Amino acid sequence: MENVLIEKFTLSDLNLIKNTLxxxxxxxxxxxxxxxxxxxxxxxxxxxxxxxxxxxFAGISIVLDTAELNNIVIKKDKRGNGYSSFLLDGLIKIAESRGCKNFNLEVASNNIVAINLYKKFGFKQVGMRPKYYNEVDALLYTL
Ligand SMILES: CC(C)(COP(=O)(O)OP(=O)(O)OC[C@H]1O[C@@H](n2cnc3c(N)ncnc32)[C@H](O)[C@@H]1OP(=O)(O)O)[C@@H](O)C(=O)NCCC(=O)NCCS
Incomplete structure (x- = not known):
């Protein structure tokens, strides 16, 4: 049976995946x-x-009452199993518990899977930085 755990990502965890990152x-x-x-x-x-x-793994930075998603990534052969949804749900709950009123993120406009993930959680697009990633626009989303 599959045992799924969402927990703090530590330096020793990072070292375990260092060579395959x-x-x-x-x-x-x-x-x-x-x-x-x-x-x-x-x-x-x-x-x-x-x-x-x-x-x-996934992470946020918190400044005052705003959380910003730094990254969220799932191992290539483990995608499509709902794991990023568990991570994002965990981070949103932590941000709420720390009193955050906003949760912001930036995503490349061609990253359809990530955009679907964010929309599923209710994020709304609030801006765009044209050609921010070379030729690809960056979309700004907030919750
Ligand atoms: C984006 C990413 C984190 C999603 O991780 P994941 O664990 O595969 O996502 P989940 O299985 O939790 O799916 C979350 C939602 O994404 C969308 N999604 C997942 N796979 C999809 C696919 N193949 N096509 C379109 N949408 C898809 C769906 O809306 C899904 O929700 P649902 O299954 O309830 O409908 C993963 O693809 C990844 O690591 N990508 C590379 C890194 C990256 O681009 N990170 C985001 C920018 S920082």
Whole structure:
């Protein structure tokens, strides 16, 4: 049976996936950036473990009453199983419990899966930065 856990993403968790981070998760996520993020007091990171295997992680930064999604990523061969929904749900609840009134994020306009994920949680598009990622627009969403 599948045992799914959402828990704090620690430096020791990050070290467990260090060598597969860029190949199995996403080539955008760099170990050194994440290591700094996990030590940043204004950041909160969760990971998703399935039968003890780390299948994804996500994090927010909180400034005053606003949370900003830093990243959310699921291992390539584990996508489509609802794991990112568990992570985002966990982060939204933490942001609420810390008194956040806004939850903002930015997403590439061609990242349809991520946009569907955010819309499912009720995020609304509030802006756009044209050609922000090379030729691709960045869309700004808020909850
Ligand atoms: C975006 C990402 C985190 C989604 O993770 P996931 O665990 O596969 O997503 P889930 O299974 O929880 O699905 C969440 C929602 O996304 C949408 N979705 C999932 N797979 C989809 C697909 N193949 N096509 C279209 N929409 C899809 C659906 O709305 C889904 O909700 P539903 O199944 O209840 O309808 C994952 O694809 C990923 O890691 N992508 C690379 C990193 C990235 O782009 N991160 C976001 C920007 S920082």
């Amino acid at each position: 860029e190949t199995d998760f996403d080539d955008f996520w760099n170990y050194n950036i994440l290591e700094k993020e996990l030590q940043n007091d204004s950041s909160i990171y969760l990971c998703c473990k399935v039968n003890s295997e780390i299948v994804g």
